[in-house]
Amino acid sequence: MNTEYFRLGPHVEAARAGGQPLVALETVVVSFGLPRPINLQVAHEMEDAVRAEGAVPATIGLLEGRVVIGLTPAELAEFARGENLRKVSRRDIPVALARKEKGATTVAATVWAAARAGIRVVATGGIGGVHRGAPFDVSNDLPTLATEPVLVVCAGPKAILDLRATREWLETHGIPVLGWGIETMPAFYSASSGLPVDARVDTAEEAAAIARVHWTLGGKGILVTVPPPADFALPMERLEAILEEAMAEAERAGVQGWALTPFLLSRVAERTGGESVALNRALLLENARIAARIARALEA
Template identity: 50%
Template sequence: MNDLVLAPEVAEALATGNPVVALESTIIAHGLPRPENLKVAREIEATVRAAGAVPATIAVLGGRVHVGLDDEQLTRLAEADGVAKLSARDLAVAAAKGVDGATTVAATSAVAAAAGIRVFATGGLGGVHRDAPYDESADLVTLARTPIAVVCAGVKSILDVGATLERLETLGVAVAGYRTLRFPGFYLTDSGFPVDWSLDSPEEAARAVTARAAQGVHRGALVVANPLPADEQLDPALHDRTLAQGLAALEEQGVTGKAVTPFLLGWFHEHTGGASLEVNVRIILRNADLAARIAAAAA
């Protein structure tokens, strides 16, 4: 039996077949500055509700894995110091230590699937790091074995997008653009790489979700890559200049491993005058809305 703490609203929705959308919590504890993080966390959940689904923000509190948080728990996660960043591999150790932790894409996907949630909204996926092909996010291998639909804005543009797409193909993770055959680059509408499939409505994406379950053949994730409109993306010239400077600072300061992504996201926030933060918020709200519409159509 799963040792998961389901919020009453989430448990009821799952029991009655109503739509639920899983939400990760690293954006709350590690992805956004205070107090913006709590405000955005509430906005994300409100967006899911407005589109007809129940939000299930996933996190670890006192070592227990929670699927769905109340406002007091959201506040605790947003305001506490020392919240651990937890991938799927860390969940059992976090339970033993009794810590508070925010779940990455990998951990959120794994927990959501275990709870019976079929759709998950996030900002951008992790992937293969630039100039470090051995440094690869656990998101990729977790998605290869987790039957969930992930609505995202592609992979973070600070990563090696081409190598990440190659790894997703090798791992058997299905990737489709939402109303596009171009793969988005998180802050950027177009990463410069194509995709083979396009899903053109929430209903069509929902049919793909239900078809996979009905076929019983493929156990991996479906990535629904939802690009920002071109007039809402980060200015490409500003993006490229900031990324080059950030990568140089990364090497100079010797930042490695799981610290790379928070460092570069923080660098973007500081050196774009907050423009990247505004784009990041638009991304997650758009993805939460689309994920809720897919979940509602699939319910």
């Protein structure tokens, strides 16, 4: 890790010195994925959930020409305000660093940065994937998983994607998909996509054992997919109807590229009367807790 371009937060430095397990967290969900002021509350709650399970949170963002691994509370508040902020995926990292821009990291950028810092576990909400009607439009989350030895705990790919094509992409590139207490991959807001996982795991120790073998044999990314809490999950049929309407609206408005995902998610939030925001919060906290347990099991 080149210290010219990386900085560890004081709590992360202390954790590394003490051999404590670490869990990396992204900042795009804080800056772009949740409305204010709940975004900062959720960011702190995720960090607290990681600590409660015996690990140390390392929320990642770009500040003053460096990738910061472990933002302080004051720095995290900056990201929650969302002012003069760039959404940073892997391709954007050199530009943002060279220009000393403030950047919120996507799943891809977070996984990449975590790997540079030797952090093996990342917690997030949903991952990107292959876009509907555009098989050439593939989120960088997927190729990053194919190249970095990091375990990502998530609620599966976002439901706005082509889930079958995304599942095939993961299989083609040798990324094991594990189901946390389930046999089918969840679809972010919904408990099941109907697509099978590669293996069900019921404990952090099981997930850690598979990850260790995967990495020992030269494997890279691995997914642990966690269904959203049952009290909050949306039925797939209802979600599909909302998404079809929102995608048609996006097409009419010419919304595309990186702006499409936040547009669709905002429409889902509107049309569910805020249910999706409560769901997003619940699944983020659950994923943070499970990620911390797996990080701890990997250190055992």
